[in-house]
Each structure stands twice: as C-alpha cells, then as structure tokens.
Amino acid sequence: MKQRTTGNIPQKGLTRSLDRRGTRSNMSPPVAQKQRAPEDPSVCDSCGSIYTAKTWRRNRPLPAKLINAAAWTICPACKQAKSGEYFGRVLVRGAKASANLDAIRSRIANVERRAEFTQPERRIVSSKWDGATLEVLTTSQKLAHRIARELQKAFGGRARYTWSDQDGALTAIWQGETRLPRT
Ligand SMILES: [Zn+2]
Incomplete structure (x- = not known):
C-alpha cells in the first residue's frame, strides 16, 4: 500500500481521494459515493x-x-456506522494523551456534536483506548481531519495526515509532543 505522509494537507491528494470509491469487502457503499436518493421527505x-x-x-x-x-x-450514516465502515481514523498518542485522556475525549465528542448538527453523515464509528493509543474511527475523512486539528489547537503538539492510495481513507495522527517518532 503506497502512502503519502506530510505535515500539511496535500490538496491534490485530498481531491483525488475524495473521487475514489471506498473498497470494502462487504461492498457496502461509502458515504462519499453516490447512492440512490431516498424519497423526499x-x-x-x-x-x-x-x-x-x-x-x-x-x-x-x-x-x-x-x-x-x-x-x-x-440514513447513510446509520447504515455505515452499523457496518463499522470508516473513512477516517484518528490516532492519539504520547504521554500527553494518556495524561489528558478525559479532556481529549470530551473535546472529540464536542467536535462530533458540532459536525453532526449540520452534517449528520459525519460520525464517530468507534473509539478505543488500548493503554497507549486512542483510536477513533469516523465515517468521513473530514471529521477525522477536524478532530486532529482541534486537538492540536487545544493541546498543542503536532498532527500528521496520511491518505491511503488504496481506498482514500485518511489517517490523522496527533501527538501531544512536538517531536513525532518515525513509524
Ligand atoms: Zn440515521
């Protein structure tokens, strides 16, 4: 799997990946993909x-x-959340993350609440802390990106974004410390 890694958002990559269809084994359509319109209303x-x-x-x-x-x-978001499909992933790491876990979690919940008011298709699919890393999966790349950006704004540190060339999914890694270890 080829990946681009950069501290900034690769605008070209983002546009390209948004065009890309998600490929998942169960073939359920991703939110970004065109679907047959439901009845109105x-x-x-x-x-x-x-x-x-x-x-x-x-x-x-x-x-x-x-x-x-x-x-x-x-709705598409509920279907997607139910199937566990995601197009964004946020990894929260570092000593600062474990020391501020509660504050980080409530900040993430705030970002989701604000997003879901105007765009209900942007959701958190799951959130899991394994003792070292908090992994948050989201239905959309944009929500993952926004979460990492908010954490950076609130707690400092650095965010790094990686788009998968395979399915266009975004992985955002936020680390409270200024220096990111090589992965
Ligand atoms: Zn719904």
Whole structure:
C-alpha cells in the first residue's frame, strides 16, 4: 500500500481521494459515493435525521404537514456506522494523551456534536483506548481531519495526515509532543 505522509494537507491528494470509491469487502457503499436518493421527505428510523432537498439534516423538525407524507428509512450514516465502515481514523498518542485522556475525549465528542448538527453523515464509528493509543474511527475523512486539528489547537503538539492510495481513507495522527517518532 503506497502512502503519502506530510505535515500539511496535500490538496491534490485530498481531491483525488475524495473521487475514489471506498473498497470494502462487504461492498457496502461509502458515504462519499453516490447512492440512490431516498424519497423526499424521508426520516431516519434510527437517528431521526430528516432528508429533504437532497440533504440529510439532524435536529431539524419536520413541518407538521409533511410528517404523514414522509418515508421511513435508515440514513447513510446509520447504515455505515452499523457496518463499522470508516473513512477516517484518528490516532492519539504520547504521554500527553494518556495524561489528558478525559479532556481529549470530551473535546472529540464536542467536535462530533458540532459536525453532526449540520452534517449528520459525519460520525464517530468507534473509539478505543488500548493503554497507549486512542483510536477513533469516523465515517468521513473530514471529521477525522477536524478532530486532529482541534486537538492540536487545544493541546498543542503536532498532527500528521496520511491518505491511503488504496481506498482514500485518511489517517490523522496527533501527538501531544512536538517531536513525532518515525513509524
Ligand atoms: Zn440515521
């Protein structure tokens, strides 16, 4: 697997990888991929997101006159979260990470909450601490990127981004210390 690694966002790489279809063994379509549009309006049976005017939105009440007309479905984010599919991965490492784990976790939860308000398809799929690394999987590359950037802003240190040439998934590594070890 070929990978590009850089401290900055490779703009070209990002554009390219967004065009790329995710390849997963179960062949379920990634969020970035075009899918057959649901009926307008539709309501997600799992999270309550509303689909109308070609967009899924959360926390937006459906006008009363439309409720009876709305179709029930499962939104792309819920489908994806259920299948465990992810296109972003954040790795939080270093002594500063374990010392500030609670603060880091609540900061990450904040980023997700803000993202899901306007873009419910951007979600955290899972979050796992193994004693040395906190691994956060997200449905979108952009959310992973935003999380790493927020951690850098709040706690300092450095973030590094790696795009997989294979499926366009983004791995963002944030380390509280200024020097990143070679991996
Ligand atoms: Zn949903």
